[in-house]
Amino acid sequence: MIFVTTGTQAPFNRLVKVMDALAAELGGEEVIVQASGVNFETKNIKLVGFIHPLEYSRIINEARLIISHAGMGSIVSALTKGKPIIVIPRKAELGEHRDNHQVDSARKMEALGYVPVAYDEVQLKSKIIKMLLQDEVPEEASIGEYASSTLVNSIRGFMLSS
Numbered sequence: 001m002i003f004v005t006t007g008t009q010a011p012f013n014r015l016v017k018v019m020d021a022l023a024a025e026l027g028g029e030e031v032i033v034q035a036s037g038v039n040f041e042t043k044n045i046k047l048v049g050f051i052h053p054l055e056y057s058r059i060i061n062e063a064r065l066i067i068s069h070a071g072m073g074s075i076v077s078a079l080t081k082g083k084p085i086i087v088i089p090r091k092a093e094l095g096e097h098r099d100n101h102q103v104d105s106a107r108k109m110e111a112l113g114y115v116p117v118a119y120d121e122v123q124l125k126s127k128i129i130k131m132l133l134q135d136e137v138p139e140e141a142s143i144g145e146y147a148s149s150t151l152v153n154s155i156r157g158f159m160l161s162s
Contacts, residue, residue: 002026002128003063004033007071008050010097011037015088018121019067020045022128029132032059065131067124070102075115084134086127088118 004019006012016035023031023044031045034056038047051059060066060081068074070089078085087109089102103119110117116131118124 001030001032001059001063002065002067003059004031004035004045004067005056005071005074006033006035006069007074008036010090011035011039012069012090013038013040014121015067015069015124016042016045016047018124022125026132032063065128067128070106070109070117072105075109079114084131085115086118086124086131087115088124 002019002023004015006015012035016033016038017040019031019033020042021044023029033042033045033047034049034051035047036049057077060077060083063083066074066078066083066085068078068085068087070087075085075087087106089100089106090097091100091103093100106115106117106119109115116127118127
């Protein structure tokens, strides 16, 4: 099962449309899309609005691939569970968000090696197919549930030096 999460703040119709079209090509793979404000009919995906946090966690656990907007909560949820994720940021110039902070966040997470990012629909399709053909999650695609002692000590040192 592929789980697509768009967040709950605003519609992300570009992602919903591409996933609805792509789902028809995936040989029966179930595609669950969490999205709000969708104002068109979908044919090939299971579209849901708000998902309770416990249900959200269960779906992520069961998914073999996560497709997400560049919301940090969604990214961290996938990475802490060691799930493969592809990020597609919302773009301000397409009216998907008020600014391009999602593009900036996605670029940074990609540069750090945490997530592959698709900046358009063609890249997304290519990355999904590649990811589905992999048998295991790359090691860098997971993070601990809690902050590392290195991070905690760095923050502590910064706070004490101020």
